[in-house]
Amino acid sequence: MKIVVDAMGGDFAPVETVKGAVDAVKELGIEVILVGDEDKVNDELARYSTGKLPVSVIHAPEVIEMGEPPAVALRKKKNSSIVVGTKLVKEGVGDAIVSAGNTGAAMGSALLGFGRIKGIHRPAIASVIPTVKGKSLILDVGANAECDPQNLLQFAVMGSIYSKKILGVEKPKVGLLNIGEEETKGNPIYLEAYRLIKDTDLNFIGNIEGRDITAGIADVIVCDGFVGNVVLKFGEGLAKDLMSMIKEELKKNVFVKLGAAIILSHAKGLRKKIDYSEYGGAPLLGINGVCIICHGTSQAKAIKNAIRAARECVEMDVVNSIKRSIGEKSIGDGSVANG
Amino acid sequence: MKIVVDAMGGDFAPVETVKGAVDAVKELGIEVILVGDEDKVNDELARYSTGKLPVSVIHAPEVIEMGEPPAVALRKKKNSSIVVGTKLVKEGVGDAIVSAGNTGAAMGSALLGFGRIKGIHRPAIASVIPTVKGKSLILDVGANAECDPQNLLQFAVMGSIYSKKILGVEKPKVGLLNIGEEETKGNPIYLEAYRLIKDTDLNFIGNIEGRDITAGIADVIVCDGFVGNVVLKFGEGLAKDLMSMIKEELKKNVFVKLGAAIILSHAKGLRKKIDYSEYGGAPLLGINGVCIICHGTSQAKAIKNAIRAARECVEMDVVNSIKRSIGEKSIGDGSVANG
Numbered sequence: 001m002k003i004v005v006d007a008m009g010g011d012f013a014p015v016e017t018v019k020g021a022v023d024a025v026k027e028l029g030i031e032v033i034l035v036g037d038e039d040k041v042n043d044e045l046a047r048y049s050t051g052k053l054p055v056s057v058i059h060a061p062e063v064i065e066m067g068e069p070p071a072v073a074l075r076k077k078k079n080s081s082i083v084v085g086t087k088l089v090k091e092g093v094g095d096a097i098v099s100a101g102n103t104g105a106a107m108g109s110a111l112l113g114f115g116r117i118k119g120i121h122r123p124a125i126a127s128v129i130p131t132v133k134g135k136s137l138i139l140d141v142g143a144n145a146e147c148d149p150q151n152l153l154q155f156a157v158m159g160s161i162y163s164k165k166i167l168g169v170e171k172p173k174v175g176l177l178n179i180g181e182e183e184t185k186g187n188p189i190y191l192e193a194y195r196l197i198k199d200t201d202l203n204f205i206g207n208i209e210g211r212d213i214t215a216g217i218a219d220v221i222v223c224d225g226f227v228g229n230v231v232l233k234f235g236e237g238l239a240k241d242l243m244s245m246i247k248e249e250l251k252k253n254v255f256v257k258l259g260a261a262i263i264l265s266h267a268k269g270l271r272k273k274i275d276y277s278e279y280g281g282a283p284l285l286g287i288n289g290v291c292i293i294c295h296g297t298s299q300a301k302a303i304k305n306a307i308r309a310a311r312e313c314v315e316m317d318v319v320n321s322i323k324r325s326i327g328e329k330s331i332g333d334g335s336v337a338n339g
Numbered sequence: 340m341k342i343v344v345d346a347m348g349g350d351f352a353p354v355e356t357v358k359g360a361v362d363a364v365k366e367l368g369i370e371v372i373l374v375g376d377e378d379k380v381n382d383e384l385a386r387y388s389t390g391k392l393p394v395s396v397i398h399a400p401e402v403i404e405m406g407e408p409p410a411v412a413l414r415k416k417k418n419s420s421i422v423v424g425t426k427l428v429k430e431g432v433g434d435a436i437v438s439a440g441n442t443g444a445a446m447g448s449a450l451l452g453f454g455r456i457k458g459i460h461r462p463a464i465a466s467v468i469p470t471v472k473g474k475s476l477i478l479d480v481g482a483n484a485e486c487d488p489q490n491l492l493q494f495a496v497m498g499s500i501y502s503k504k505i506l507g508v509e510k511p512k513v514g515l516l517n518i519g520e521e522e523t524k525g526n527p528i529y530l531e532a533y534r535l536i537k538d539t540d541l542n543f544i545g546n547i548e549g550r551d552i553t554a555g556i557a558d559v560i561v562c563d564g565f566v567g568n569v570v571l572k573f574g575e576g577l578a579k580d581l582m583s584m585i586k587e588e589l590k591k592n593v594f595v596k597l598g599a600a601i602i603l604s605h606a607k608g609l610r611k612k613i614d615y616s617e618y619g620g621a622p623l624l625g626i627n628g629v630c631i632i633c634h635g636t637s638q639a640k641a642i643k644n645a646i647r648a649a650r651e652c653v654e655m656d657v658v659n660s661i662k663r664s665i666g667e668k669s670i671g672d673g674s675v676a677n678g
Contacts, residue, residue: 145526179568210572214580229518233549241553
């Protein structure tokens with residue numbers, strides 16, 4: 001198996017992407033193809049002793065920058081690392097792609113390159129989120145700014161499969177993110193989605209509220225991409241800003257400084273728990289291939305864990321499981337034209 | 340000025356509601372009318388020396404419980420504390436109402452009792468949220484599970500007035516909560532709302548993302564009640580769960596325990612900053628009267644601060660400011676029939 005890594009994607013590429021790839025090769029024994037500016041990537045690779053390791057480089061001279069409008073960039077930059085990388089997977093040279101670059105471009109490239117799974121109206125980005133009980137999956141976190149009830153139903157199905165196959169939850173509890181627990185809460189789209197999901201054989205626990213997310217009462221949290229995106233970024237911002245507020249406080253008081261130093265040197269379990277980079281990127285579910293999207297600020301550890309997630313998606317055959325599930329249950333019938 | 344307090348509303352009523360009211364009378368010199376079961380309220384009052392203080396009790400034998408469907412409850416329980424309290428304000432006996440009870444019932448009661456301000460299509464619940472820079476206002480946080488662009492525009496106007504008059508921000512920066520910063524981001528409702536808000540003389544800083552909320556880059560954060568409700572509850576849950584994760588960690592390690600004890604005894608500034616009860620409840624904006632809604636779990640301090648916020652809303656004439664603003668700018672014209 002070969003995992004293709006967009007070596008030029010991300011705020012710290014190619015330094016961290018190459019380091020993460022090398023770590024994946026060395027620690028996890030995964031074969032990696034790095035796609036990007038050959039000279040730059042090789043310069044980075046030269047820092048490590050990769051002599052006989054299964055890591056190769058394929059040249060792609062262009063880069064889609066973080067701020068570029070994805071649609072335009074994908075059309076213009078046919079030789080960008082993300083487009084070339086996706087093509088390699090499409091042609092069977094690689095088995096999955098990992099990118100920390102422009103999310104819209106990675107998504108668009110995967111969608112154009114692999115296509116949607118038949119019956120899936122809209123792919124979704126699923127993200128692992130740390131909870132008190134461990135971790136949950138939330139989707140969609142940004143692929144769709146608008147969703148209809150059928151989309152939400154399909155997210156529930158795809159999320160359950162990912163939770164089971166990759167996160168190892170035997171019978172994932174599915175919650176619909178809403179503004180109240182009662183079946184009658186929410187807007188018409190969520191009311192109908194509730195009805196649709198309830199009718200499946202998924203382990204649906206009903207509506208959950210914002211406060212239930214980190215409590216971990218649902219293994220799979222279903223929402224539209226607008227809500228999911230705001231929640232995910234809010235959580236990141238809150239965690240970051242809370243740290244900066246604590247640091248600000250530290251400056252003021254030597255006792256607090258001492259307390260914090262003691263905590264930080266001992267509470268490694270907690271730090272690991274709330275560290276997003278442990279969770280290995282966000283899969284784009286619903287496409288006919290494996291694409292793992294990483295945070296733009298990903299460091300080597302996040303890249304390595306994303307490569308691991310990509311391998312697991314291929315090994316556990318997530319794509320075909322979704323195909324079967326959508327086919328068997330005819331989930332997607334009766335929907336409005338939507339994709 | 341007299342502030343009416345729903346003495347029976349909230350998880351810790353009437354103990355905490357009465358205590359908060361007494362504190363408001365004593366510390367802030369505000370005249371308070373407590374509405375609720377006379378015997379129970381007087382029993383609580385008897386704990387304090389309120390002899391010549393301006394605090395009175397008006398009997399209301401019924402209570403709308405937290406879980407009751409608001410519409411039904413309001414129809415059935417005409418003698419509930421929230422309905423009687425609202426009526427007192429409507430009749431001019433009191434100037435504003437504060438309730439920590441069933442949010443839907445408080446909102447419904449205020450809407451029925453006071454009516455909407457002419458030109459406002461949908462009232463919104465605005466909540467103060469702590470940020471790195473101090474505090475911001477976010478609205479709507481749950482009054483409307485669906486919004487159109489006109490609603491979002493009006494939230495921007497009302498939020499700016501509240502931020503200026505009550506939170507003391509001279510020229511409040513208004514941000515539209517979206518899934519990207521660019522003008523082209525979001526769904527059709529947010530795209531149109533962006534255009535509408537941009538056309539006003541508000542200090543509009545454009546779209547903001549989830550991660551910008553606690554960074555405090557906007558003084559007024561505008562969103563629909565679905566997104567706002569999920570965000571607010573997620574923030575509460577995250578803060579709570581982070582604490583429980585820390586406590587869990589504490590059990591494991593004596594050094595961490597020591598560090599935490601030191602921090603907690605010294606970082607009072609931080610604790611105060613992230614303590615929701617400092618911020619005095621959430622005003623229901625857009626109605627023809629003053630109604631402050633408190634969290635169901637409010638303790639005395641939150642009630643006291645909500646009473647203070649109610650007084651300020653009356654003193655600063657927030658309702659008439661909104662009336663003038665909506666009238667002057669004809670904000671609300673051209674909208675679809677919506678309320």
